[in-house]
Amino acid sequence: MLIYDLAANPLNSNEWSFPLTECFHVASMVLCIGTIAVVDLRLLGVGLRNQTAGQLVRSTEGWTIAGFSIVITSGLLIFSSDPIKHLHSAPFQLKMALLLLGILYNYTLHRKVAQSNPPSGLRFVTAGFSLALWASLVFSSIFIAFW
Amino acid sequence: MSIAHIFHWVQSTGWANALRESDLVYPIVLSLHLFGIAFFGGAILITNLRLLGLILQKSTVADIVGQLRPWKWAGFILVVTCGVLLASAKADAYYPNPYFRIKILLLACVGVHALVFRRTVYRVSSAVLPRNARLAACLSLALWLGIVSMGRWIAYYEKPKKVKASLTVYDAVDGRHNLKLRAAFDYRAG
Numbered sequence: 001m002l003i004y005d006l007a008a009n010p011l012n013s014n015e016w017s018f019p020l021t022e023c024f025h026v027a028s029m030v031l032c033i034g035t036i037a038v039v040d041l042r043l044l045g046v047g048l049r050n051q052t053a054g055q056l057v058r059s060t061e062g063w064t065i066a067g068f069s070i071v072i073t074s075g076l077l078i079f080s081s082d083p084i085k086h087l088h089s090a091p092f093q094l095k096m097a098l099l100l101l102g103i104l105y106n107y108t109l110h111r112k113v114a115q116s117n118p119p120s121g122l123r124f125v126t127a128g129f130s131l132a133l134w135a136s137l138v139f140s141s142i143f144i145a146f147w
Numbered sequence: 148m149s150i151a152h153i154f155h156w157v158q159s160t161g162w163a164n165a166l167r168e169s170d171l172v173y174p175i176v177l178s179l180h181l182f183g184i185a186f187f188g189g190a191i192l193i194t195n196l197r198l199l200g201l202i203l204q205k206s207t208v209a210d211i212v213g214q215l216r217p218w219k220w221a222g223f224i225l226v227v228t229c230g231v232l233l234a235s236a237k238a239d240a241y242y243p244n245p246y247f248r249i250k251i252l253l254l255a256c257v258g259v260h261a262l263v264f265r266r267t268v269y270r271v272s273s274a275v276l277p278r279n280a281r282l283a284a285c286l287s288l289a290l291w292l293g294i295v296s297m298g299r300w301i302a303y304y305e306k307p308k309k310v311k312a313s314l315t316v317y318d319a320v321d322g323r324h325n326l327k328l329r330a331a332f333d334y335r336a337g
Contacts, residue, residue, distance in 0.1 A: 015303070018303075019299055019300050019302075019303045022299045023295065023296040023299050023300075026181070026184070026295050026299060027292055027295055027296075029185055030184060030185055030188035030189065030192060030295070031192065033185040033186065033189070034185060034186065034187075034188045034189020034190070034192050034193075035189055035192070035193070036189075037185070037186040037187075037189045038189050038190065038193055038215075041218065046218075047190075047214060047215065047218055048193075048203075048211065048214050048215065049214065050206065050210055050214060051203065051206060055203075056203075059202050059203045060193070060202065063192075063196070063202070131186075134185070134186075135182055135186075138178055138181050138182045138185055139175075139178040139182070141178075141181070142174050142177050142178040142181060143174055143178070145174075146170070146173075146174040
């Protein structure tokens with residue numbers, strides 16, 4: 001039998017570690033979603049138009065990876081503060097599905113389109129889907145606390 | 148009329164009440180607030196990383212900063228609009244909240260930062276990295292990180308309970324008697 005004492009988790013036993021972890025979570029979310037969004041804007045033909053989408057992917061990818069590493073690490077810590085509550089939460093389940101989909105999409109189709117020079121229709125759909133996906137992820141995160 | 152009165156009046160307006168009591172609209176406005184932070188925080192991040200010489204080094208600072216400026220403004224307006232709505236809905240609780248006050252102070256610092264560095268750093272059109280560019284970028288990143296952190300911490304502030312104030316009075320009268328009393332109060336406060 002697996003016994004896990006929630007109260008022994010430092011996130012639950014002092015007042016500052018939980019909000020601090022959330023600060024890391026939000027700041028690193030800006031790092032990954034923000035850098036992806038700049039590529040999306042370029043695919044939509046706005047934002048950094050003097051650079052190609054491929055250039056933007058190359059110059060932001062390290063920051064995106066750094067963001068993903070911190071956001072997932074801090075996310076796992078937050079999850080550990082109450083695993084049962086999270087596992088039973090519909091918005092959390094949706095968020096995890098969106099995260100998996102988002103990572104897969106970002107490193108396959110999205111990347112491929114950004115690095116080639118496809119017709120504008122394909123660029124628009126690729127960027128629109130990406131923006132919608134990450135926006136849904138943000139919404140599902142907030143709804144974990146309001147469900 | 149004090150600031151506390153103004154905050155109280157804001158919270159009692161019809162739309163602030165409606166927002167606070169809505170199970171759906173409040174979290175949607177909060178999501179939009181976070182959405183704005185995520186999507187347009189990217190523009191601030193890339194502007195500052197370019198000033199630090201850490202990204203897109205082949206393009207000039209003026210080129211990157213200039214192209215991102217309208218997106219920074221769009222994001223700022225979205226985030227601030229949602230933020231004002233959220234704060235209005237719970238204005239009475241936000242007013243004494245120290246994290247909220249620090250957040251407002253840091254936002255004022257962002258305004259000062261813009262006044263100080265706009266002409267010397269962010270609007271310089273030469274290809275050379277402006278003087279003070281690194282300082283401006285580090286300060287900007289630190290300020291925004293502080294604002295995001297304080298924003299998160301607002302939710303964790305608990306207003307001191309009035310019970311504690313009455314205990315202090317008893318303290319001065321009879322320290323020993325107070326021990327029993329404190330136990331009784333702690334029991335009631337849960």
